[in-house]
Amino acid sequence: xxxxxxxxxxxxxxxxxxxxxxxxxxxxxxxxxxxxxxxxxxxxxxxxxxxxxxxxxxxxxxxxxxxxxxxxxxxxxxxxxxxxxxxxxxxxxxxxxxxxxxxxxxxxxxxxxxxxxxxxxxxxxxxxxxxxxxxxxxxxxxxxxxxxxxxxxxxxxxxxxxxxxxxxxxxxxxxxxxxxxxxxxxxxxxxxxxxxxxxxxxxxxxxxxxxxxxxxxxxxxxxxxxxxxxxxxxxxxxxxxxxxxxxxxxxxxxxxxxxxxxxxxxxxxxxxxxxxxxxxxxxxxxxxxxxxxxxxxxxxxxxxxxxxxxx
Amino acid sequence: xxxxxxxxxxxxxxxxxxxxxxxxxxxxxxxxxxxxxxxxxxxxxxxxxxxxxxxxxxxxxxxxxxxxxxxxxxxxxxxxxxxxxxxxxxxxxxxxxxxxxxxxxxxxxxxxxxxxxxxxxxxxxxxxxxxxxxxxxxxxxxxxxxxxxxxxxxxxxxxxxxxxxxxxxxxxxxxxxxxxxxxxxxxxxxxxxxxxxxxxxxxxxxxxxxxxxxxxxxxxxxxxxxxxxxxxxxxxxxxxxxxxxxxxxxxxxxxxxxxxxxxxxxxxxxxxxxxxxxxxxxxxxxxxxxxxxxxxxxxxxxxxxxxxxxx
Numbered sequence: 001x002x003x004x005x006x007x008x009x010x011x012x013x014x015x016x017x018x019x020x021x022x023x024x025x026x027x028x029x030x031x032x033x034x035x036x037x038x039x040x041x042x043x044x045x046x047x048x049x050x051x052x053x054x055x056x057x058x059x060x061x062x063x064x065x066x067x068x069x070x071x072x073x074x075x076x077x078x079x080x081x082x083x084x085x086x087x088x089x090x091x092x093x094x095x096x097x098x099x100x101x102x103x104x105x106x107x108x109x110x111x112x113x114x115x116x117x118x119x120x121x122x123x124x125x126x127x128x129x130x131x132x133x134x135x136x137x138x139x140x141x142x143x144x145x146x147x148x149x150x151x152x153x154x155x156x157x158x159x160x161x162x163x164x165x166x167x168x169x170x171x172x173x174x175x176x177x178x179x180x181x182x183x184x185x186x187x188x189x190x191x192x193x194x195x196x197x198x199x200x201x202x203x204x205x206x207x208x209x210x211x212x213x214x215x216x217x218x219x220x221x222x223x224x225x226x227x228x229x230x231x232x233x234x235x236x237x238x239x240x241x242x243x244x245x246x247x248x249x250x251x252x253x254x255x256x257x258x259x260x261x262x263x264x265x266x267x268x269x270x271x272x273x274x275x276x277x278x279x280x281x282x283x284x285x286x287x288x289x290x291x292x293x294x295x296x297x298x299x300x301x302x303x304x305x306x307x308x309x310x311x
Numbered sequence: 312x313x314x315x316x317x318x319x320x321x322x323x324x325x326x327x328x329x330x331x332x333x334x335x336x337x338x339x340x341x342x343x344x345x346x347x348x349x350x351x352x353x354x355x356x357x358x359x360x361x362x363x364x365x366x367x368x369x370x371x372x373x374x375x376x377x378x379x380x381x382x383x384x385x386x387x388x389x390x391x392x393x394x395x396x397x398x399x400x401x402x403x404x405x406x407x408x409x410x411x412x413x414x415x416x417x418x419x420x421x422x423x424x425x426x427x428x429x430x431x432x433x434x435x436x437x438x439x440x441x442x443x444x445x446x447x448x449x450x451x452x453x454x455x456x457x458x459x460x461x462x463x464x465x466x467x468x469x470x471x472x473x474x475x476x477x478x479x480x481x482x483x484x485x486x487x488x489x490x491x492x493x494x495x496x497x498x499x500x501x502x503x504x505x506x507x508x509x510x511x512x513x514x515x516x517x518x519x520x521x522x523x524x525x526x527x528x529x530x531x532x533x534x535x536x537x538x539x540x541x542x543x544x545x546x547x548x549x550x551x552x553x554x555x556x557x558x559x560x561x562x563x564x565x566x567x568x569x570x571x572x573x574x575x576x577x578x579x580x581x582x583x584x585x586x587x588x589x590x591x592x593x594x595x596x597x598x599x600x601x602x603x604x605x606x607x608x609x610x611x612x613x614x615x616x617x618x619x620x621x622x
Binding site: 065073074082083121122134136138139141143144145146147148149150151152153155156157158159160161167168169237240241242244245246247248249275277278281282283285 | 376384385393394432433445447449450452454455456457458459460461462463464466467468469470471472478479480548551552553555556557558559560586588589592593594596
């Protein structure tokens, strides 16, 4: 038995990803769909911990506003959840304490300590999935904010007349630049009679998801490349605003869509360089795919649990 | 002679404000129009230092991207300025070193150390003037970023189809929520035949400025109150996005428009409470007018110069 190993679980809008982390390496991973109700989510978390061997050091990343005590106050992409005491409920099941933090904060910790932002004192990590999460590293520290709610970059409004967001407002960045936004963009093209090659990947084009658009674009499909290019513009637009706020030397893109990063990172870099304020008069931050890809949240949750245990 | 006194000067888009600071108190202030060319700006700064008694401790706040060496790399609201070595040129004139930093960073330092954000570990200070500047306090430290360019909140894009900004992009926050944006909003109303009472303040309504709209609103003019209310919405929209990023316990509004804060702060608070993500499930940050009002930048520049001398 490896006493240095820990379990990290990332609760996403659609799936839960669990890993065993040894040092900086993921040695096992499991996936389960994310159920709807709080109790069912706790059931799933407990099952994943059992399946991963019941290690005593457990960290969980969850989306939304998470207090420093591990309570989800609100989470637009988890339905039926408000004031959900993940840390308390899961600890009661497992018989020991667990660390619960915002999923994107976890991802930022992973990438900054051992991943693509390693060595950068000022970094921004965004996770593109069902929504957009964010973690900010400023002056070699994780930004948590007064309540632990910092880094909710997905709800930066980039168009007050844009589509309604589950958070209740209009035109949040995640309505334009998340994995689900890419899927929605592609489905609109399908409805308009485009993206005909999508039928090679899905039976019904009206079901197309972001990852599939990226797969089609990776094969060189011109229509899919157009959709990815528009998506990349929206990603870059938000990253430029974040750069204006915190002036990072590195920006890392993680989340479910990170696995398709090869397809969209170059267009993102292109738009970023064009949109950045005074691009010719300043060094540009590096734009990188998360080293831990879509596992970054789970890896960071495991790291935070280990840190908390050794503290 | 008071050896603890220092000079601070804030170079705005339209005027330069100089102060003598003793402890936390402004004992003298002078104002000069901001000239266009770099050399003329240095002339003006030198004159202000002479007029304020040639104290040896001098700090200057300037708008735009300012390197840690006090060079303005770019500044949309100062014309004809790029790679302008304010620190080097002014030091050569005065015969001693001076501290030069971003104007809003200076304002943030003033308000955080001795003003409306005193005692807050996480705060946001925005200055509403010709443009919008920003200074972020995170975990009891000023956020500077990799190059010293952090806090450029005015160029957060809030509407990609919005008006063109001097920075070259469209729909930056300062096109909607700065003092000049308020003036532009009022002039549009005048052109449409509204704001008739403005003629009590200016000969030609097409010259109306933000401060005058506030003055009219303070008298209870219904049309002016409408303009101020719309302006307050845009201010709040950006403040909500900043709150999502850094989760501050206090937000301070300074800059030239701070003097009119009594008129717009309540509408800003109203819209902020409505627009905040999950407003019922979290503590709200306090929204305050800068204690040092439009002098905050000059006061902070003087403070930074004092700190640098004692370091």
